[in-house]
Amino acid sequence: MNNYHINVFYSKDDEGYIADIPDLKFCSAFGATPEEAVHEVEIAKSLWIEAAKASGKPIPEPKYRPAIYQIS
Structure with a gap:
């Protein structure tokens, strides 16, 4: 499977960690x-x-890169 960037952050409201994949809309845990x-x-x-x-929808290629990696 493709290597998608995963963001991980602490949510004070949820009292736990959230991980999301920006390239896959609404994909989080x-x-x-x-x-x-x-x-x-x-x-x-x-x-x-x-x-x-299963639904015939396109699967995006990994493109998201955090700004810190975009600095040349």
Whole structure:
């Protein structure tokens, strides 16, 4: 599977970590630790791609790069 960038951040409101994949709209997951959130978003990514394939929707190529990596 393609290597999509994963953002991980702490949510004070949710009292846990959120992981999301910006290239896959609405693909995110929650975990008590950053590692758990990443594990859960990997599952969500697989399901997101499976659902897109089943419905004939396009699957975007990984393009998102955080600004810190875009500085030359």
